[in-house]
Amino acid sequence: MGIPDDEIDHDLLDFMRAALQGNTEAPPVAKPKTYVLESAQYIFDNAIDVALSREHVVKAAENIYTAMTKKAYSTETWSSHELHPKEKNEATVDFIFTMDLLNFSFWSELPPDKRFAVEYKGKTWSGYWSLVALLQRALDEGIPITTPSYWIDTELCTDEQLRHVFRSNTDEPFALLEERFECLREAGRVLCDRYDGSFANMIDEADGSAVALVVRLADEMECFRDEHMFEKRPVNFYKRAQILVADIWACFNGTSFGYFEDIDDLTMFADYRVPVTLTTLNCLLYGPTLEAHIKEKKIIPSGSSWEVQLRGASVWCVEQIRREILRNHPEAKVNAVLIDFYLYDTAKEMEEKGTEMIPHHRTRSIWY
Numbered sequence: 001m002g003i004p005d006d007e008i009d010h011d012l013l014d015f016m017r018a019a020l021q022g023n024t025e026a027p028p029v030a031k032p033k034t035y036v037l038e039s040a041q042y043i044f045d046n047a048i049d050v051a052l053s054r055e056h057v058v059k060a061a062e063n064i065y066t067a068m069t070k071k072a073y074s075t076e077t078w079s080s081h082e083l084h085p086k087e088k089n090e091a092t093v094d095f096i097f098t099m100d101l102l103n104f105s106f107w108s109e110l111p112p113d114k115r116f117a118v119e120y121k122g123k124t125w126s127g128y129w130s131l132v133a134l135l136q137r138a139l140d141e142g143i144p145i146t147t148p149s150y151w152i153d154t155e156l157c158t159d160e161q162l163r164h165v166f167r168s169n170t171d172e173p174f175a176l177l178e179e180r181f182e183c184l185r186e187a188g189r190v191l192c193d194r195y196d197g198s199f200a201n202m203i204d205e206a207d208g209s210a211v212a213l214v215v216r217l218a219d220e221m222e223c224f225r226d227e228h229m230f231e232k233r234p235v236n237f238y239k240r241a242q243i244l245v246a247d248i249w250a251c252f253n254g255t256s257f258g259y260f261e262d263i264d265d266l267t268m269f270a271d272y273r274v275p276v277t278l279t280t281l282n283c284l285l286y287g288p289t290l291e292a293h294i295k296e297k298k299i300i301p302s303g304s305s306w307e308v309q310l311r312g313a314s315v316w317c318v319e320q321i322r323r324e325i326l327r328n329h330p331e332a333k334v335n336a337v338l339i340d341f342y343l344y345d346t347a348k349e350m351e352e353k354g355t356e357m358i359p360h361h362r363t364r365s366i367w368y
């Protein structure tokens with residue numbers, strides 16, 4: 001069986017053919033690569049504690065395609081969420097950067113009325129939405145929490161002030177608060193030193209490539225460098241760098257700041273919520289020891305073999321679902337980003353409905 005077509009570098013092949021015919025023009029600039037999909041395939045091929053069910057992937061692909069089509073699931077869905085910013089301007093670019101800089105580790109072992117929560121617009125928000133709510137709350141209070149130059153202003157942006165921004169409406173503090181402050185400081189320094197204090201300028205530098213922007217984020221900001229070792233090899237997930245670019249793309253409907261020619265090259269975002277949906281759909285399977293560990297809500301250390309297998313298999317599973325959908329529906333407007341968004345929203349809907357699901361895995365880190 002030959003190499004799948006979408007893994008052949010056609011630019012390189014064209015260049016080699018031309019060179020053989022004596023045409024020695026400058027070679028094409030090598031396309032940047034995140035190596036997330038290669039990492040996911042390597043992890044999956046060498047995993048012993050996770051597996052995929054081909055039969056359920058095929059079934060899930062059809063069900064997901066049907067549901068997404070019925071819901072007309074598209075980039076427009078992103079802005080339909082109540083708390084997501086609606087304006088299509090640079091302030092929204094700053095908002096999304098801040099949001100995805102801090103988009104990690106919201107899980108809590110406390111019951112819903114005791115876990116970290118933010119009251120905003122008459123509702124109580126937890127998880128990812130508590131972050132979006134507290135950013136909106138700070139802006140309403142006149143605190144420029146989405147402005148990079150503010151994050152490095154030691155006079156105004158004190159830890160005290162940040163603790164006020166991240167205050168909870170319960171007794172539980174936000175997880176990894178100090179690490180979040182460090183993310184703001186580091187990103188603030190880089191954006192102010194190199195991009196005139198604006199992520200929009202960094203988007204410009206990527207020149208319409210989502211992959212180049214993800215690579216630039218991981219290269220230039222340690223807090224986006226979601227890289228680990230598995231079986232003696234480096235593996236990349238770049239979850240927050242990828243979801244940042246995806247959120248910009250979705251918010252701006254692929255235009256303006258959200259224009260990216262290679263958005264389809266992004267992968268699923270390896271978090272702790274979507275694997276629950278994949279498991280509930282019986283696509284992602286855990287070995288008995290790992291499954292028992294997850295069901296007992298025991299900690300899985302960041303960077304451990306189990307955690308890397310779980311994240312890699314989730315990315316690879318969504319890739320198989322994506323390929324299956326496009327195999328049966330070549331015209332479908334789906335990519336890993338929209339499938340991922342749909343799976344995350346489905347996880348939240350199932351949670352709301354009290355659907356019986358395996359608990360999400362417990363890893364505490366700044367990566368997701």
Ligand SMILES: Nc1nc2c(c(CN[C@H]3C=C[C@H](O)[C@@H]3O)cn2[C@@H]2O[C@H](COP(=O)(O)O)[C@@H](O)[C@H]2O)c(=O)[nH]1
Pocket residue numbers: 077078081103104105106107126127128129247268269270271272273274340341342344345368
């Ligand atoms: N793979 C993936 N992971 C996502 C999201 C989102 C929210 N994305 C919004 C944008 C478009 C979508 O329609 C959503 O409206 C958050 N997360 C991750 O989940 C975890 C939070 O879980 P919980 O504590 O239950 O809120 C945490 O790791 C967080 O980083 C996503 O879309 N995909």
